[in-house]
Structure formats: structure tokens, C-alpha cells
Amino acid sequence: MGGINMGQLEIWGQQEVVDVLYNLRQAYNLTEIDQIESFSAICHSGEVYCERTKAVVYRKTEITKLDFEKFGNETCKRQFVGVKFRSSFVNLPFGSHLSDFLKKDSSKAVVEHPLFCMLVLLVLQAALRLVTAMPSVKKHINRYQRAVIAFWIFIIVSVLQAVLVEPDVAVDEAMHTFEGKLPDLVIYEGEEPVDALVKWGKEASKVGTDANSKQEDWRPVVREPIYYEILDELCNRVDGLQCNRERAWEFLNMGAMTYFGQEYPVEIYNPMVDPISSKECIVPGSDGFNTCVKASAKKFCARLHPTAPNCEADIAKHISTQLEEVDSKRLDSKCSYQRLGLEIDAPGRELYKKTAVIARARGMNISPFRRIDNGTQPFYSWSTETAEAHAAVDTFHKVHDPESREWNDKPCTPYFGGALCAKYDKDGNMKIEV
Numbered sequence: 001m002g003g004i005n006m007g008q009l010e011i012w013g014q015q016e017v018v019d020v021l022y023n024l025r026q027a028y029n030l031t032e033i034d035q036i037e038s039f040s041a042i043c044h045s046g047e048v049y050c051e052r053t054k055a056v057v058y059r060k061t062e063i064t065k066l067d068f069e070k071f072g073n074e075t076c077k078r079q080f081v082g083v084k085f086r087s088s089f090v091n092l093p094f095g096s097h098l099s100d101f102l103k104k105d106s107s108k109a110v111v112e113h114p115l116f117c118m119l120v121l122l123v124l125q126a127a128l129r130l131v132t133a134m135p136s137v138k139k140h141i142n143r144y145q146r147a148v149i150a151f152w153i154f155i156i157v158s159v160l161q162a163v164l165v166e167p168d169v170a171v172d173e174a175m176h177t178f179e180g181k182l183p184d185l186v187i188y189e190g191e192e193p194v195d196a197l198v199k200w201g202k203e204a205s206k207v208g209t210d211a212n213s214k215q216e217d218w219r220p221v222v223r224e225p226i227y228y229e230i231l232d233e234l235c236n237r238v239d240g241l242q243c244n245r246e247r248a249w250e251f252l253n254m255g256a257m258t259y260f261g262q263e264y265p266v267e268i269y270n271p272m273v274d275p276i277s278s279k280e281c282i283v284p285g286s287d288g289f290n291t292c293v294k295a296s297a298k299k300f301c302a303r304l305h306p307t308a309p310n311c312e313a314d315i316a317k318h319i320s321t322q323l324e325e326v327d328s329k330r331l332d333s334k335c336s337y338q339r340l341g342l343e344i345d346a347p348g349r350e351l352y353k354k355t356a357v358i359a360r361a362r363g364m365n366i367s368p369f370r371r372i373d374n375g376t377q378p379f380y381s382w383s384t385e386t387a388e389a390h391a392a393v394d395t396f397h398k399v400h401d402p403e404s405r406e407w408n409d410k411p412c413t414p415y416f417g418g419a420l421c422a423k424y425d426k427d428g429n430m431k432i433e434v
Helices: 017-027 032-043 095-103 105-111 116-132 143-165 169-179 193-204 225-236 291-301 311-328 336-340 348-360 384-399 402-409
Strands: 056-060 185-188 250-259 262-270 413-415 420-424 430-432
Touching: 017 032, 017 056, 095 105, 116 143, 185 193, 193 225, 193 250, 250 311, 262 291, 262 311, 291 311, 336 348, 336 384, 348 384, 384 402
Parallel strands: none
Antiparallel strands: 056 185, 250 262, 413 420, 420 430
16 A cells, blocks of 8 residues: 555454554555555455445544533432442342333432432331231330331431432432433534534434433524534644635535445535525636535545546536536425525524525515414415515525524424324424424
């Protein structure tokens, strides 16, 4: 590899070829071309299956949302009767049933009450007095023996309080990590950290969005403190990562190209959702492709070895055609940001500007009124431009203030096998997503 004899290359079953080659490239200070050539020699042979064509350059694991503001209080929640989470307890006879019973909200409320063990002690002492007051028992137990039994009841309840009921630090920490666990953040070769972070944020916000999840778990991650803290860490405290921008571009999957039996995904990030970056996408030539499309095509073709004939022109045409198709269907999308041609991390001031551009381009101004109920109902006799303008204005009213924007960004929960998708508003009312 790169003219250096590294001996026999070993790749285990769970390893990706491109990850192994990337690590060798970093260890021996080789070039990207050396890595691409070695990847092609291995994966194009057909003897080795290569799932990915880009290596993982950074992976952040053990991300717990409860460590961050708004999701948690940045401290571990105390878990009373922590043994109910231990496998050694669950595996006991009837342990699983008892564990499920202790996990119920009603059981937790009783056990966590500060007077719980005191009440247990009083009940046992009362039971002792009733039993020892029975004639058949009273003649066999004197008052000194009764005092000893009462003392041992006090000791046993105290030990149970300290050992079983009181929180265990190890259990608290484990449950803190488990309850707030989010997917791993993965950054691939050539990927901007902010783009990878937004993709991760969209997936992370879906954690816990099943029908049994609590409403407070359905919070968007992007634009929250957790998002900005991780972005700051990626850009300023991680060696080997470089942030060229802090605004995410729109991720678009445009299919894949099969080359020598290896599938190369055509995945690009559309800079047109960023007003500043979009100014750099100019059309310098007569081919009709802007500089951003050409740069994406060049970046894609650079990973092919040997170089495919007319690759950059063909891929640029494919990307340009796909972008035109995406833009033509934006206002039909269910995603509010895709409708407006923005990304989810767009600042609030850009929402109105982009909406105004869309509406005015279709001969309509923005109405000062808010959207009504579940949306504005257009008349079918209107022109297509008027209907699209209303769609843009309606979308703006869904995201124009922080509260409605947070509601919009919450992932909906599928019901009835996915036939309906619903959300709960801040008052706990269910609304069907349209």
C-alpha cells in the first residue's frame, strides 16, 4: 500500500475494509489516493464484500441526553429499590414478576415516599402486638422476649431500608445512561461535522417515539443545548476534525453507481439551503452546471479507481437533474423545512424571508393572519402558483415562533400499524399529523 510493504493484511468479519485501510493510511502517513487504490484492488475483486466506501473518521459513543440541559437536570435520578434492575434479582423465582410490579408508577410512588419504611415498621410492630396478645401465644412469650422480637424487627427493617430500598450509586449511574442513551454519532470521510451532527440529531429525536413513550421524551435535538455543546466539541476539542462551516446543508440521497461490482452511493449535501453558501454556487460555463454541482461530482469521481470515463460530466448531469426534481416537488413535501428549502438548523429570521420569496414569486404577499386549525384550505379553482404560495405561508405559520417550531420538529408516533401518525401538543391533546 503506497509502496510500503506492510505484510499480510488481516480483516476480521466485523471490520470494514475501508476502515482498516484508513487506519493504515493514518499510521503510515499515506495519501488518499493510496487508500483508494488499495480499496479498489480488494473490493473490486469480488472475493471480499465491502459494505461501505467511506471510512469512519470519528465516532462518539455513550451519548446520554440526560446529561444536557432541558432533557435532564444533569444529575442522576435516584433509583429506589435498585435491585429490581439487576439480572441476579430478575432471574430469581418470581423475580421477573416482582421486578415488573416494582417498576409500576404506583409502586414507585409508594416505595419512594420518605415514610415508607417507617410505616412498614409500624405495621410489623402492630402485627407483633396482635399476635402476642393471642392467648395461645401469650402464655409462651413474656414481655422481655416480645421486646427482643420488636428490636429485631426494627433491625431487619432498617437493614432492608439501607440495602434494598435506598438508592445504589452504581444502579443510578447505569440507569441514567440507559434511560438517556442516544445513537452513536458517526462522521465519515469528507463529511462536514455539522452535516453529520444534523443527521444524527434527526435520528436521535426519534428515540422513544413509540406509543408507550412519555410526551416529554419527544423533543427535537437540533438547536437544543445538546446540539450546540456537541458541535462545539467537534469543532474545537476533537483532533483530526475540521469545521469549515457551522450551518448544515441538506442531505440528499441520489441513488448509487455500481462500478466493478462495488456500489458507490451518490450522496450529496445541497448548499442551496444556506443563503451564504448558496452565493458561491455560480454557473461559469455553458454546460448549465453550477460550481457546487461540479464540486460534488468531482469529489464523487475522485473515489473511483480506475477513473471512470466521462465520470464528472455524467455525475454532474445526474446530480443537476435530481436537484431540479427535488426542487419541483418541495411544496408537496410533508417536511416543513424541505418545503421552504431550508435545513432544520436554520435560524428563525430566515423562515419569514424564505417564505416571502416563495410567495412573492407566485404573485402573492404574506397574509398577517395565522393559520387556522389544521391548515389553510385552498380552493381548487385557484392557480397552481396561488396554491403553492398558500402552502409556503401555511408552512411558515407552523414554524414561525419557538413553541410551534418545537411542536413541528417533534417526530410523530405511528399508530394502528403505521396507518396514522400523531403528536401530542403541550396540553396533552393528540393531533393527527397531516
